[in-house]
Amino acid sequence: MHHLALATAFAALMTSPALAGKVFVSNERGNTITVVDSETWEVITEFAAGNRPRGITASPDGKHLYVCASDDNVVRVFDTETYQELHTLPSGPDPELFVLHPSGNPLYIANEDDNLVTVTDVNTHTILAEVPVGVEPEGMGISPDGKYVVNTSETTNMAHFIDTTTFEIVQNTLVDQRPRFAQYTADGKYLFVSAEIGGTVSVINPEGGGIVHKITFEVPGIAPELLQPVGVRVTSDGKKIFVALGPSNRVALVNGETFEVEKYLLVGQRVWQLAFDAEEKYLYTTNGNSNDISIIDVAAEEVVKSVQVGQQPWGVVVVSD
Amino acid sequence: MFRLALLVFAGLMALSPPVQAQEVRAVVLRVDYPALLPVSRLDLRPEDLGFAGGQLATEDNQTTGRFMGQTYVTDVVAATPETALAEFERLQGEGLRFFAVQARAGELLAMSEAAAPDTLIFNTLAPDTGLRSAKCRGNILHVAPSRQMQSDAVAQFLIWKKWPRWALIHGSHPEDIALAEAYRASAAKFGAKIVDEREFTDTGGARRTDTGHVQVQRQLPVFTQDLKEHDVIIAADETDVFATYLPFHTWRPSPIVGSAGLRPLAWHPALEAWGGTQFQHRFEELTGRYMRPEDYTAWLALRVLGEAVTRTQSADPAAIRAYALSENFELAAFKGQKLTFRAWNGQLRQPILLADGRITLSVSPQDGFLHQRSLLDALGLDQPESACTAFAQ
Numbered sequence: 001m002h003h004l005a006l007a008t009a010f011a012a013l014m015t016s017p018a019l020a021g022k023v024f025v026s027n028e029r030g031n032t033i034t035v036v037d038s039e040t041w042e043v044i045t046e047f048a049a050g051n052r053p054r055g056i057t058a059s060p061d062g063k064h065l066y067v068c069a070s071d072d073n074v075v076r077v078f079d080t081e082t083y084q085e086l087h088t089l090p091s092g093p094d095p096e097l098f099v100l101h102p103s104g105n106p107l108y109i110a111n112e113d114d115n116l117v118t119v120t121d122v123n124t125h126t127i128l129a130e131v132p133v134g135v136e137p138e139g140m141g142i143s144p145d146g147k148y149v150v151n152t153s154e155t156t157n158m159a160h161f162i163d164t165t166t167f168e169i170v171q172n173t174l175v176d177q178r179p180r181f182a183q184y185t186a187d188g189k190y191l192f193v194s195a196e197i198g199g200t201v202s203v204i205n206p207e208g209g210g211i212v213h214k215i216t217f218e219v220p221g222i223a224p225e226l227l228q229p230v231g232v233r234v235t236s237d238g239k240k241i242f243v244a245l246g247p248s249n250r251v252a253l254v255n256g257e258t259f260e261v262e263k264y265l266l267v268g269q270r271v272w273q274l275a276f277d278a279e280e281k282y283l284y285t286t287n288g289n290s291n292d293i294s295i296i297d298v299a300a301e302e303v304v305k306s307v308q309v310g311q312q313p314w315g316v317v318v319v320s321d
Numbered sequence: 322m323f324r325l326a327l328l329v330f331a332g333l334m335a336l337s338p339p340v341q342a343q344e345v346r347a348v349v350l351r352v353d354y355p356a357l358l359p360v361s362r363l364d365l366r367p368e369d370l371g372f373a374g375g376q377l378a379t380e381d382n383q384t385t386g387r388f389m390g391q392t393y394v395t396d397v398v399a400a401t402p403e404t405a406l407a408e409f410e411r412l413q414g415e416g417l418r419f420f421a422v423q424a425r426a427g428e429l430l431a432m433s434e435a436a437a438p439d440t441l442i443f444n445t446l447a448p449d450t451g452l453r454s455a456k457c458r459g460n461i462l463h464v465a466p467s468r469q470m471q472s473d474a475v476a477q478f479l480i481w482k483k484w485p486r487w488a489l490i491h492g493s494h495p496e497d498i499a500l501a502e503a504y505r506a507s508a509a510k511f512g513a514k515i516v517d518e519r520e521f522t523d524t525g526g527a528r529r530t531d532t533g534h535v536q537v538q539r540q541l542p543v544f545t546q547d548l549k550e551h552d553v554i555i556a557a558d559e560t561d562v563f564a565t566y567l568p569f570h571t572w573r574p575s576p577i578v579g580s581a582g583l584r585p586l587a588w589h590p591a592l593e594a595w596g597g598t599q600f601q602h603r604f605e606e607l608t609g610r611y612m613r614p615e616d617y618t619a620w621l622a623l624r625v626l627g628e629a630v631t632r633t634q635s636a637d638p639a640a641i642r643a644y645a646l647s648e649n650f651e652l653a654a655f656k657g658q659k660l661t662f663r664a665w666n667g668q669l670r671q672p673i674l675l676a677d678g679r680i681t682l683s684v685s686p687q688d689g690f691l692h693q694r695s696l697l698d699a700l701g702l703d704q705p706e707s708a709c710t711a712f713a714q
Contacts, residue, residue, distance in 0.1 A: 094599070094602075112599050113599055113602050113603065113606075115384055134384055134385060134388065135380075135381045135384045135385070136596065136599055153384075154596060154653070155381055155384075155385075155653070156381075156384055156385040156388070157385070157631075157653075158385070158388060160388075169388075172388045174389075174631065174632075176651070177651050177652065177653035177659055178596070178653040196653075197651070197653035197658060197659045198651060198653075198659065199659075223696055225657075225658035225659070225695075225696070247657075
């Protein structure tokens with residue numbers, strides 16, 4: 001094990017660094033955000049972020065950091081340079097996860113306790129709409145053209161397609177048990193929805209909402225019930241799909257054309273959320289039970305480093321300088 | 322803001338019109354047995370015990386139903402052991418076919434006998450292992466864990482801890498004797514040894530009086546004085562007579578497991594893992610109290626129904642039963658893995674929480690107990706051990 005760690009450390013030293021930037025990790029139990037330098041992978045600082053920070057994202061210009069402070073019932077907005085809290089946004093109760101419109105406004109927020117998606121204007125700090133959805137909304141994805149936002153509801157087991165101009169649900173797709181995350185491909189051709197308890201990722205054709213394929217997972221020696229898909233990210237060329245598999249402590253690398261799993265990468269414990277850096281050179285994973293993040297070299301398809309962060313890391317976003 | 326939500330809701334209904342509204346009617350039928358006050362007043366029975374779990378499940382089902390074109394209606398009925406069968410028949414006469422029943426084995430079996438050919442009963446309470454074996458009935462699906470599942474859950478934990486020497490103290494009522502039998506079977510199954518055994522006879526008594534604790538503090542050490550060398554004491558006291566008094570009152574320092582101390586439960590209000598927090602929140606907001614195992618099992622029963630209706634688009638009891646027992650059925654129920662039914666006896670497979678009253682200490686199945694089909698099948702009667710034939714294909 002120790003040898004392996006050394007070997008991966010060397011591999012890390014030899015790979016060329018990414019663009020300078022910062023990795024922000026929300027620590028659900030620590031009530032903090034850990035900031036990691038994306039070049040040196042050293043922890044820069046850790047700052048308080050309100051109660052139970054989970055969903056985390058950044059404005060397109062990288063200046064503002066948005067954090068769902070679930071137990072405070074607000075979204076907190078921080079300056080990515082000074083880490084000062086600038087203001088809060090009304091989010092509705094128990095915000096868990098959100099997605100920003102590609103233009104940077106508005107923010108679509110899943111309210112886990114209230115079966116709602118709240119649409120919040122990040123400039124005027126007002127709620128534009130509340131859309132009733134299924135029970136325990138969580139996953140939020142947005143089509144690349146910004147026309148549809150997709151919410152997944154964990155107990156209703158559906159992906160709800162919401163028209164971003166009318167705020168009405170126009171289509172529902174029934175997926176497997178406990179859908180956690182929704183992610184479009186960059187060309188908008190496919191939508192991936194992970195089902196944590198069902199153990200699958202549904203590949204959905206957004207046009208019509210039909211399921212065209214179900215990605216399944218199998219690791220010898222690992223109980224199938226531990227293979228619990230949560231976070232999903234796809235490279236912008238659509239070729240590599242990464243799926244975080246929760247308590248199996250693995251990230252699956254799935255072929256974007258065949259939808260077959262090509263590789264399982266061993267990461268920290270209970271891996272949930274994933275984020276690329278701007279160049280998609282590295283993928284960062286949050287490992288809630290080992291209190292660290294793993295860093296995956298996307299081209300080399302291997303884990304190159306892990307970095308200790310705060311208590312129970314939940315979400316991650318990378319901001320370029 | 323509230324009005325806006327309503328408007329959007331109206332719009333939603335207009336855009337995805339249900340093909341035809343389908344009504345799914347069910348009932349939570351609870352039998353209230355005469356009982357003494359519980360040993361601890363923290364265990365007082367809430368008026369809406371079980372009903373509240375059913376109500377939450379109905380709201381959950383309804384939220385899904387509005388997208389799928391179903392309406393869920395659930396009645397709640399409380400009966401006595403004497404009126405239970407008549408109430409069941411009355412409800413059946415009104416056309417009800419889905420019953421979440423909170424009753425002991427006797428009343429449950431009577432309902433099963435009186436059931437119409439297409440009636441489906443969910444057992445949300447009776448833990449009798451026999452109901453999953455020789456006394457099984459094809460029209461009963463068990464969402465409540467059996468005694469054997471509970472004792473196996475404890476046994477796995479104790480073996481994992483390397484605490485294999487058990488002293489077993491059981492009560493004197495038939496339920497306590499049956500529970501003791503389950504622990505004996507678990508000991509044999511997982512390689513523990515029952516080094517000593519005795520019965521605590523229920524002679525009535527003061528229970529929660531001002532001086533009760535004085536008697537308890539003097540009597541229980543003596544009662545446990547000459548127990549043979551053991552790692553833990555297993556309390557088999559389903560009738561709540563003595564187990565709650567045992568912790569700290571033993572002759573030697575002994576951990577207590579079973580009916581007190583570390584208890585195997587279908588649900589515990591401190592569970593936070595696997596999305597449990599938001600589930601607890603929703604229940605507490607609805608009821609103003611914590612969720613009990615009886616609420617959880619009622620919720621399970623109606624969620625099994627809702628899930629089967631959603632997937633089959635049918636409210637026909639035969640189709641619901643067939644789907645629930647099929648390999649396609651799976652239910653997320655805040656226990657970290659999908660719950661499915663054992664097709665050979667209608668028992669819902671589920672992890673069992675081990676709680677001390679404050680937190681969830683552990684969850685069984687434990688690591689390292691393997692099974693060729695599902696790790697959950699190491700808890701309770703496995704197919705070769707069950708004498709049930711009512712589910713034969």
